[in-house]
Amino acid sequence: MKQRVFSGVQPTGKLHLGNYVGAIRQWAKHQDDHDNIFCVVDLHAVTIPEAVDPKLFRAKILEVAALYLACGIDPEKSTVFLQSHVAEHSQMAWLLNCLTPLGWLYRMTQFKSKAGNNEGVGTGLLDYPVLMAADILLYDTDRVPVGEDQKQHIEFARDLAQRINVMFPDAKLKIPAPMIPPAGARVMGLDDPTAKMSKSIAETKNGHAIGLLDTPSRIKKAIMSAQTDSGNEALFESAGPGVRNLLDLYEVLSNQDREVIEAEFHGQGYGKLKKALVEQVVGCLEPIQARYHELTDSPDYLDQILRHGAERARSIAGATHERLRKAMGFV
Ligand code: AMP
Ligand code: TRP
DSSP, rough: OOEEEEEEOOSOSSSSSHHHIIIIIHHHHHHEEEEEEEEEEEEHTEEEEEEOOOHHHHHHHHHHHHHHTTTTOOTTTTEEGGGGGHHHHHHHHHHHHHOOOOHHHHHHHHHHHHHTTTSSSSSHHHHHHHHHHHHHHHHHEEEEEEEEGGGGHHHHHHHHHHHHHHHHHHHHHHOOOOESSSSSSHHHHOSSSBOOOHHHHHHHHSSSOOBTTTHHHHHHHHTTOOOSSSSOOOOOTTTTTTHHHHHHHHHHHHHHOHHHHHHHTTTTHHHHEEEHHHHHHHHHHHHHHHHHHHHHHOOOHHHHHHHHHHHHHHHHHHHHHHHHHHHHHHO
16 A cells, blocks of 8 residues: 655745745655645635735636646646645544644744734634644645645644544544655745745745746846855855755756765856756756646646546545544534
C-alpha cells in the first residue's frame, strides 16, 4: 500500500517560486511513490476576509487549481479538488474544535503574527490550525509535503490526533508526519532576505517575489535587483543571507552539486550568479506557464477534474468523519 500524501495551498495573493520549490514541486516529483490528494484550501483563504473580493476570489481559486496541474500534478495520479466542495472539512473541523484546548490555538505563531493585538480579526484566523488538522486527518494522511513555515501546524495536527485517540480510541486517527524538502523549504524575499518570500507581500511589492506567472522581463528585473552585499563570496556556508538565497535557488533549480556551483560563481561578482539564476528560473517557469494558458483555455476540462476530485475526496473524508462521529457516540 502506498503512503497517503495530502497538501494544499491557499488561493490568496500571488503564487510564487517559494510555493513551487517548497511545496508543489515536491508534490509533483513524488507522485508515483504515493497516493496523492491535493486540495485548494479555499476555506482557509477567507480567514482574512478583507483580502477577499468575490470575483477575484473565484478567479484565484481556479488559478491555483490550474497551476497545480501546470506544475505537473497529474490528475490520473493525484486527486485534485477544492476544499469547500467537500463538506466534511467543515464538519470535521467542528468536532475537532470542541476537542482542542483554546490555549493550543493562542500559542500558534502564525496567529500571533497575523492577529497582533487586533481583537477585530475573524475567529477563523484563530481556528485556522483546527481546519488544517481536519484537512489532514480526514484522509488518514501519512505525510504532508509543505515548506518549513508549516511545521508547527502539522505538529498541532499530530498532537490533536493523539489527544483524540486517547479520548476516543475507536477514532483511530492516523498520526501524520511533515515532509519538508532538504533544499528550498524556506525561500526568502529577494528585496529582503531576512523575510520569507510571501504571497501577501508579493501582491503589493514589486521585486519581493517571483510569481509563477511573471513574464521573463519581470523575473529578470526582480532577480537582477535582488539584495546582496558588497563582497563577491559565493560559498554556501559563509554567504550573507541575500547571496545564500540566490545560491539555494540556483541549487534547487539547476540540480547541480554545491561544489560545482561554488566553482562557477565564487569570487566573480554577483551579476554572473544573478544572470544564471534568471536563466534557470525562466527555463523552469516557461513550460509551466504554457501549460497554464492551455488549461485556462479549456475551463470545462478543469471543472471536470475538480468534480471528479471532490467525489473521490468525499468518499474518503466521509468514512473518516463517520468513524469519529461514531467513536464520540453520535447517533
Ligand atoms: P501559502 O503561501 O502559505 O499558502 O503556502 C503554500 C505552501 O508553500 C506551503 O506548503 C508553504 O509551506 C509553502 N511556502 C510558502 N512560502 C514559502 C517560502 N517562502 N519558501 C518555501 N516554501 C514556502
Ligand atoms: N496552512 C497551509 C499554508 O498556508 C495551507 C494548508 C491548509 C495545508 N490545509 C493544509 C497544507 C493541509 C497542508 C495540509 O500553506
